[in-house]
Amino acid sequence: MPGTSIPVNSITNKLDYSIAITRKTFADTWLSDELREAHRDDYHLFLLQEEGSTEIKIDFQAYRLEPKSIICIHPNQVHHLGPFFRGKVSFLIMNNESLLTDQLNLLDDISPLKPLPLDDESFNTITNTISLCIRVYEDKQRKLYHKLVKESCNLLVGLFISQYMETITPYDKLSRSAQINKLFKSLLDKNFITAKRPADYAQMLNISTPYLYECVKSITGFSISYHIEQRTILEAKRLLYYSDRSVKQIASDLGFNDYPYFTRLFAKVTGMTALAFRKKNHD
Template sequence: MRKKSKSIPLNTMAQRFGAGIAVGKATIKDLHTFEEAEQSHRDDYHLFFLQEKGSTPIEIDFQKYKIKPSSVIYIHPNQIHRVGEFQNITLSFLAINNESLAPEYHKLLGDIAPVKPLLLKKETFALISEAVSLCIKLSERKHEKLYHSLLKDSCNTLVALIASQYLSQSRAVESLSRFEIIAKSFKASLEQNFVTIKKPAAYASMLNISIPYLNECVRNTTGQSVSHHIQQRVVLEAKRLLYHSTKTVKEIADELGYDDYPYFSRLFAKVTKMSPLTFRSKNLD
């Protein structure tokens, strides 16, 4: 049975690992030995899994995936996730908080999220596995004078290796059209401001362009309007809170920046074709 709390459960780096970086390899017999991952939660750190043996079912923001051998996945701190039932898996992992992450990679990871599990070529998987092994070995050499620098730099190199695999699946920035660059900037701004800024005009102003031009860029690139993207982002957060917490609809509306919660309920129903309470009851275990 899915446990629910007043707020979405948050695993912190300090509670889980007691340090800003944790890297390791584990062979896990079944879900019971990894029980805390069964409950839906957020982390306050960036998380990377490299699947070596077996397969791991995982649910991320209402999307279900299966991480297969020779695959990697990145989970952003904003994303809610939980692991499904598995048996006899071997995986490597890296957990790293914002303070330990190189600033240029922090923005990069925000730009590529959300992502799906990525199946790697044999040689690429071998290279990343070697990088993980090096990071693990360095994490054990606490007597080194430059221990923290060695661990931080090696793990940031690992982050870059993984991120580069995701970037190779997308087009280079220099090849993007003006429309695509503006749409990308809008989405990044939306992710940072969707709770406080709901009007397309405000986003157009932030990007120093007109509202019609912003809409033209976003619609041309994504097929949907600026308002559609704003509503979808708000509703995703509402779904997270309805499913994973016990907050009332009014409390959720307040948290998402709506003083008029009946208006928020109508917006949710318009986007999902059901009321917030219907969504919650329909998704109860």
């Protein structure tokens, strides 16, 4: 059942250290209530489905992780895991401070991500690297323990990222319009609560609003305002579904001082009122 807010699992409540890696084998079962209920994490979660399958839901989208596939879940994404169907799954969790800066930036660039199947060679490389990381992680008496854990797990993250980057055009190969659109999307995800106008993002990028509009429109087919509205309403849906906060409270949480405007915007984007959305998804 929904609570007063979307639960956030904190790495500091789980670990003495900011990294953890493990491999688990499951019969047809669920994980703990904490993981199978909708929540966010304040860390990055990397999964490798080695055998069997796992059902996962990320921001209202259901997926099924099949054997030899990976997924990365970012801290801001609402998700829940399970059940597992006779699965073997490897888990790596790392917070922002544990990730190399370059890799953290790349993760921001390529988010959000869907499950990605691996070829046999890539699967074997990642599986063997996970086994190495687990051995290093479990040998807590080893000299330079924290350094070795951090560097080995960042190697693993790099392998995950490289698999996704093979499916994505590198930033330096993008057109100027595509680069600006990518930067806009990254800024939007971080600032949508406080920055509501296209001019806000143009100012952050140090370009004119008409030029930003031209770039975003040419790449996506939609206006800047459309993307701002969609990102805002996604967050509103999360709060309506996973919390019991009132619509007025949610509007305030999302930076709207004009409550009637928020309700009109929600209806315009979704085709239904906020209360109708909540009722439909809880029935």
